[in-house]
Amino acid sequence: MSEQGPTVYAHEALPVYLDDAASGKPAPGGGSVSACVGALGAALTSMVCNLTIGKEQFATVETRMKEVLVASEAARARLQELLQEDTTAYSGVLVAYRLPKDTPEQKAARHKAVQDGLIIAADVPLEICRVALEACRLAKVAAELGNANAVTDAGIGALLGEAAAVGAALNVRINLGSVEDETYVREAAAELDEILAEAAALRAEVLAATLAKI
Amino acid sequence: MSEQGPTVYAHEALPVYLDDAASGKPAPGGGSVSACVGALGAALTSMVCNLTIGKEQFATVETRMKEVLVASEAARARLQELLQEDTTAYSGVLVAYRLPKDTPEQKAARHKAVQDGLIIAADVPLEICRVALEACRLAKVAAELGNANAVTDAGIGALLGEAAAVGAALNVRINLGSVEDETYVREAAAELDEILAEAAALRAEVLAATLAKI
Numbered sequence: 001m002s003e004q005g006p007t008v009y010a011h012e013a014l015p016v017y018l019d020d021a022a023s024g025k026p027a028p029g030g031g032s033v034s035a036c037v038g039a040l041g042a043a044l045t046s047m048v049c050n051l052t053i054g055k056e057q058f059a060t061v062e063t064r065m066k067e068v069l070v071a072s073e074a075a076r077a078r079l080q081e082l083l084q085e086d087t088t089a090y091s092g093v094l095v096a097y098r099l100p101k102d103t104p105e106q107k108a109a110r111h112k113a114v115q116d117g118l119i120i121a122a123d124v125p126l127e128i129c130r131v132a133l134e135a136c137r138l139a140k141v142a143a144e145l146g147n148a149n150a151v152t153d154a155g156i157g158a159l160l161g162e163a164a165a166v167g168a169a170l171n172v173r174i175n176l177g178s179v180e181d182e183t184y185v186r187e188a189a190a191e192l193d194e195i196l197a198e199a200a201a202l203r204a205e206v207l208a209a210t211l212a213k214i
Numbered sequence: 215m216s217e218q219g220p221t222v223y224a225h226e227a228l229p230v231y232l233d234d235a236a237s238g239k240p241a242p243g244g245g246s247v248s249a250c251v252g253a254l255g256a257a258l259t260s261m262v263c264n265l266t267i268g269k270e271q272f273a274t275v276e277t278r279m280k281e282v283l284v285a286s287e288a289a290r291a292r293l294q295e296l297l298q299e300d301t302t303a304y305s306g307v308l309v310a311y312r313l314p315k316d317t318p319e320q321k322a323a324r325h326k327a328v329q330d331g332l333i334i335a336a337d338v339p340l341e342i343c344r345v346a347l348e349a350c351r352l353a354k355v356a357a358e359l360g361n362a363n364a365v366t367d368a369g370i371g372a373l374l375g376e377a378a379a380v381g382a383a384l385n386v387r388i389n390l391g392s393v394e395d396e397t398y399v400r401e402a403a404a405e406l407d408e409i410l411a412e413a414a415a416l417r418a419e420v421l422a423a424t425l426a427k428i
Contacts (some may be wrong), residue, residue: 043247
C-alpha cells in the first residue's frame with residue numbers, strides 16, 4: 001500500500017502481484033492469493049466449457065455447458081474482485097487500533113471499531129470460501145459433461161477451488177479468534193465446516209473422475 | 215499463441231493471464247496454471263521469511279530463514295519460468311503431427327518426432343511437480359520457525375505447493391499415456407508417486423501445525 005492507496009493488481013503485470021506477495025508488505029497475503037488461486041481454477045472450468053460449446057459431438061450438453069460457463073465466469077470475476085478486496089480487508093482493524101484511548105468513551109469507541117474491523121476482515125475470506133466452493137461444483141460438471149480432451153483442466157479446476165477454500169478458511173479462523181460476537185463466530189465456524197467438507201468431497205470426486213478418463 | 219509467437223505472460227497484466235486461461239486458446243492450460251499456483255505458494259513462504267528476518271525475537275532462526283528465503287525465491291523464479299515453458303510444451307507434438315507421412319521413411323521420422331515431443335510435453339509438468347514439492351518442504355520450515363503472526367501464509371504456501379504438484383501430475387500422466395518408451399514411463403510414474411505422497415504428507419502436516427498456532 002503506497003501513500004496513494006493500495007496497488008490495483010488488475011492494472012499490474014503478473015510478476016508484480018507475485019513479487020508483492022513474496023515481499024514483507026502487508027498485502028497481498030494468503031487471503032488474496034487464495035482468491036487468485038480460486039480465480040485460476042474457475043478460469044480452467046471456463047476453458048473446458050469453451051472447448052465444448054459449439055462442437056457437434058457435444059450438442060446434447062451444449063445448453064448445460066453454456067450455463068456452467070456463465071456461472072464460472074461470474075465466480076472468476078467475483079474472485080478477481082475479492083483478490084483486491086482482501087488486500088485492504090484488515091485495514092479497518094489497523095486504523096481502529098490507532099484510535100485514541102484516553103477516556104472511557106474513547107476506549108469503548110475504539111473497542112467497537114476494532115471488533116467491527118475484525119468482522120470485515122473475516123467476512124472477506126469467508127466470501128472467498130463460498131465462491132471457491134461454487135468453483136468446485138462447476139468443475140465437477142465440466143469434468144463429467146465437458147470435452148474429455150480437456151478433462152485434466154476440469155480436475156485442476158476442482159483442486160484449485162478446494163485449495164482456495166482451505167487457504168481462505170485459515171484467514172477466517174485467525175480473525176474469528178479475536179471476534180467477541182459469539183453468534184457471528186458460531187455461525188461463521190459452522191459455515192466454514194460445511195464449505196470445507198463439501199470442497200474436500202468434490203476435490204476427491206472430480207480427481208477420481210479425471211483419472212478415470214485419462 | 216499469435217502469429218508473432220507465444221504471449222509472454224511476464225509482460226502481461228494479471229487479468230490477461232486469467233482471461234487467456236479461461237478462453238478456448240490452447241495455452242495457458244492446467245500445467246501452466248499449476249506452475250503459477252506453485253509460484254504463489256513459494257511467494258507466501260518468502261513473505262513469511264521476510265516478516266521474520268531482521269526481527270530481534272527471531273535472531274536464533276535468522277540464518278536458517280535466510281537460507282529458506284533464497285531457496286523459496288529460487289523455486290518461485292523457476293515456477294514462473296515453467297508457467298511460460300508449459301504454454302509451448304505441447305507445440306513439438308503438434309508440429310510433429312503435421313509432418314508428411316507419405317513414405318515409410320517419412321512415417322518413421324514423424325513417429326519419432328511425435329514421441330520426442332510427447333516426452334518434452336511430459337517433462338515440463340514433471341519439473342513443475344518437482345519444484346512444487348520443494349515449495350511444500352520450504353513452507354514447512356517457514357510454518358515451524360517463522361514469525362507466528364504469518365503462520366497462515368506458510369500453511370497456504372504448503373497447500374498451494376501440493377495443489378500445484380497434483381495438478382501438474384495430471385498433465386504428466388495424460389502425456390505418459392501416449393509415450394512408447396517403457397523405461398521413461400515407468401521411471402516418471404514412479405517419481406510422480408513419490409512426489410505426490412510426500413506433498414500430501416507435507417500438506418497435512420503443515421496445515422495441522424498452522425491450525426495449532428492460530
